[in-house]
Amino acid sequence: LTEPVNPSIPSRCDVLIIGSGAAGLYAALCLPSHYQICLVTKDELKTGASDWAQGGIAAAVNPTDSAQLHLQDTLKAGAGLCDPKAVEFLVTHAAEAIQSLVDLGVSFDRKGEELAMTLEAAHSRPRVLHAADRTGRAIVSTLTAKVLEKPNIAILSQSIALKLWLHPHTKRCQGASLLHGHQIRWIRAGAVILATGGGGQVFAQTTNPSVSTGDGVALAWRAGAILRDLEFFQFHPTALTQPDAPRFLISEAVRGEGAHLVDEQGDRFVFQYHPDGELAPRDVVSRAIFTHLQRTALDPSHAHVYLDLRMIDPERIQYRFPNIIRLCQKWGIDVFEDLIPVAPAAHYWMGGIATGLDNQTSINGLYAIGETASTGIHGANRLASNSLLECVVFAGQLAHLIIENDSHEGIPVSQEIHLGDWELEKQQIDLVREQLPVLMWQNAGICRSHAPLEMALRQVEEWRKQLYEFKISHTILNSSPEQKIIFQSSLVWIELRTCLETLNLLDIAYLILKSALFRTESRGGHYRLDYPESANSWQVHTLIQDEQWMTSKLYT
Numbered sequence: 001l002t003e004p005v006n007p008s009i010p011s012r013c014d015v016l017i018i019g020s021g022a023a024g025l026y027a028a029l030c031l032p033s034h035y036q037i038c039l040v041t042k043d044e045l046k047t048g049a050s051d052w053a054q055g056g057i058a059a060a061v062n063p064t065d066s067a068q069l070h071l072q073d074t075l076k077a078g079a080g081l082c083d084p085k086a087v088e089f090l091v092t093h094a095a096e097a098i099q100s101l102v103d104l105g106v107s108f109d110r111k112g113e114e115l116a117m118t119l120e121a122a123h124s125r126p127r128v129l130h131a132a133d134r135t136g137r138a139i140v141s142t143l144t145a146k147v148l149e150k151p152n153i154a155i156l157s158q159s160i161a162l163k164l165w166l167h168p169h170t171k172r173c174q175g176a177s178l179l180h181g182h183q184i185r186w187i188r189a190g191a192v193i194l195a196t197g198g199g200g201q202v203f204a205q206t207t208n209p210s211v212s213t214g215d216g217v218a219l220a221w222r223a224g225a226i227l228r229d230l231e232f233f234q235f236h237p238t239a240l241t242q243p244d245a246p247r248f249l250i251s252e253a254v255r256g257e258g259a260h261l262v263d264e265q266g267d268r269f270v271f272q273y274h275p276d277g278e279l280a281p282r283d284v285v286s287r288a289i290f291t292h293l294q295r296t297a298l299d300p301s302h303a304h305v306y307l308d309l310r311m312i313d314p315e316r317i318q319y320r321f322p323n324i325i326r327l328c329q330k331w332g333i334d335v336f337e338d339l340i341p342v343a344p345a346a347h348y349w350m351g352g353i354a355t356g357l358d359n360q361t362s363i364n365g366l367y368a369i370g371e372t373a374s375t376g377i378h379g380a381n382r383l384a385s386n387s388l389l390e391c392v393v394f395a396g397q398l399a400h401l402i403i404e405n406d407s408h409e410g411i412p413v414s415q416e417i418h419l420g421d422w423e424l425e426k427q428q429i430d431l432v433r434e435q436l437p438v439l440m441w442q443n444a445g446i447c448r449s450h451a452p453l454e455m456a457l458r459q460v461e462e463w464r465k466q467l468y469e470f471k472i473s474h475t476i477l478n479s480s481p482e483q484k485i486i487f488q489s490s491l492v493w494i495e496l497r498t499c500l501e502t503l504n505l506l507d508i509a510y511l512i513l514k515s516a517l518f519r520t521e522s523r524g525g526h527y528r529l530d531y532p533e534s535a536n537s538w539q540v541h542t543l544i545q546d547e548q549w550m551t552s553k554l555y556t
C-alpha cells in the first residue's frame with residue numbers, strides 16, 4: 001500500500017490528527033476503530049524527527065532493571081521539574097508499550113531470544129532497546145504500513161494545519177483549517193490531536209528535520225491554550241560538523257558504547273567539567289564542549305571537538321552503528337580510523353502545550369501528544385530515549401477517547417484570493433526565515449544572559465510586527481470557516497508553507513525568549529550565565545497563556 005496522492009478533503013471527521021511522527025501514527029492505530037480519522041501531515045507520512053531517531057527507546061524490561069530505577073533516573077535528569085505522577089505513568093506502561101510495538105512487527109535487535117539493551121548517558125542500567133542505529137525508522141515504517149491498511153484512516157499528505165477552529169461561544173476545539181494545494185479548507189472534527197513534533201528549526205544549529213518548526217505550539221498559543229516550560233531546550237552535544245554536511249546526529253549510544261570525546265590535544269576534557277565525563281547528562285556535556293571551545297579555540301563559533309571510536313571493537317561498531325558509518329563515510333570520515341568532528345546543536349524541546357495524563361490540553365476537544373506536548377515527563381531536561389517511549393505510551397491512551405459530536409455544517413463560500421505582486425513581502429519572509437535561527441542560536445542557545453536575550457526579543461518583536469501586517473499572513477491566519485479560500489494558481493505551495501512556518505517560528509522564538517528572560521536561574525536545558533545556580537524558589541513551572549507569564553507549583 002502506498003500513500004494516496006491528492007485525496008479529496010472531507011469536510012468533517014471524528015478525529016483530526018495533525019502530524020504523522022511516532023505519536024500521530026500510533027494514536028491513529030490506537031483510537032477506537034469506529035471513528036473516522038483524518039491524519040494530516042505537512043510532508044510525506046514518514047517525514048519527522050521520529051524517522052530520524054537513532055539511539056533507541058527506553059524501557060525497564062530487563063530483569064536486572066525496574067520501573068522504579070527508570071523513574072529515579074528520569075526524575076534526576078529532569079532537575080526537579082518532572083511531574084512524578086506522569087513519570088510513574090510512563091515507566092509503568094513502558095513494558096506494555098514495547099510489547100505492543102513488537103506485536104505490530106517492530107524488529108528490535110535481540111541477543112539470542114531476548115531484546116538487546118544498551119546503556120545511555122544518565123541511565124543507571126542498560127535499558128535502551130534499538131534496531132541498529134535506525135530505531136525510529138523501524139518504528140515509523142512499521143506504524144506507517146499498519147496505518148495504510150486501515151480503512152477508517154484518511155491520509156492527507158502535503159497539508160498544513162494553519163489555525164484551530166474554536167466554537168465561538170463554548171471555545172471548544174471543533175476542527176482546524178488546512179492549507180492543501182492552493183486552497184484553505186476547514187475540517188470539522190469531534191476531537192483534534194496535535195502531534196506536530198518539536199521546534200528545533202528555530203535555532204541555526206539543529207539536529208531536527210525541516211518540518212520541526214513548532215507549529216503545534218504556535219497554533220495552540222494563538223488559540224489561547226496554556227503552554228508550559230518553553231525555555232527548556234535540550235542541546236545535543238554531538239552533531240557532525242563537517243563543512244557543508246547537515247548537522248547529522250552522532251548518537252549518544254556511541255558514547256554509551258565507550259567512545260571518547262577529545263579536544264585538539266587529544267585530552268578527554270569533559271572530566272574537567274564533570275566526574276562522569278562523557279556519560280554526564282546531555283546539558284552538562286553540551287556546556288562542557290561550549291565552554292571548552294570558548295576557552296581554547298581561536299574562533300569558538302566555528303570550532304569543534306572530536307568523537308574517537310577507535311577503542312570500541314570494530315565488529316561492535318559495525319553491528320550497532322551502520323547508519324553512522326555510512327553517513328560519516330559519505331562526508332569523507334572513516335569512523336574506524338578517523339576522529340569525527342562534532343559540536344552541540346538544538347535537539348529536543350522539553351516545553352510544549354500543557355497536557356494531563358489523558359493528553360487533554362486546557363482547550364476542550366484539543367489534545368496534544370509527542371514532542372509538542374508538555375506532559376511533565378521531561379522536566380527541565382529529558383533523559384535520553386524517553387521521548388519515543390512518551391510518544392507511544394501517551395498516544396496509546398487515546399484508545400479511551402470519547403468524542404463529542406455536533407452535527408452543524410457550515411456552508412463555505414468560495415473566494416479566490418489574489419495576492420497581487422508580493423515579491424517584496426516574499427523577500428522579507430525569506431530574509432527572516434534565514435536570519436531568525438542565527439539570532440536565536442547566538443542569543444538564546446546553550447548559554448544565555450539578560451542583555452542578548454533582550455536584544456533578540458526586540459528584533460523578533462519588530463519582525464513579528466512587520467510580517468503580521470502582510471496580506472498573505474492575514475489570509476493564512478484569519479480566514480473564517482465560512483470562506484473557502486483559493487489562492488491564484490501562480491502561487492507556489494512551498495512559498496505559502498514558508499510563510500506559515502516563518503510566522504510560527506517567530507511566535508515560538510518570541511515565547512522562548514520571553515520565557516528564558518522570565519526564569520532568572522539555571523536549571524536543566526536552560527542555562528543563564530548571569531544566574532548560574534538553580535534556585536529553590538524557581539522549582540516551579542513556567543506557564544504561558546496569551547500574553548501572561550506565570551509560575552505554577554509542581555504537581556504533588
Ligand SMILES: Cc1cc2nc3c(=O)[nH]c(=O)nc-3n(C[C@H](O)[C@H](O)[C@H](O)COP(=O)(O)OP(=O)(O)OC[C@H]3O[C@@H](n4cnc5c(N)ncnc54)[C@H](O)[C@@H]3O)c2cc1C
Nearest residue numbers: 019020021023042048049050055056161197370371385388
Ligand atoms: C536526529 C534525532 C535523533 C533522535 N533520537 C532519539 C532516540 O534515539 N530516542 C528517542 O526517544 N528520541 C530521539 N529523538 C527525539 C524523538 O525522535 C522525537 O522527540 C520524537 O520522535 C517526536 O515524535 P513526534 O511524533 O512528536 O514528532 P515528529 O516525529 O517530529 O513528527 C511530527 C509530524 O508533524 C508534522 N507536522 C508538523 N507541523 C505540521 C502542520 N502544521 N501541519 C501538518 N503536519 C505537521 C510533521 O510533518 C511530522 O509528520 C531524536 C530526535 C532527532 C531529531
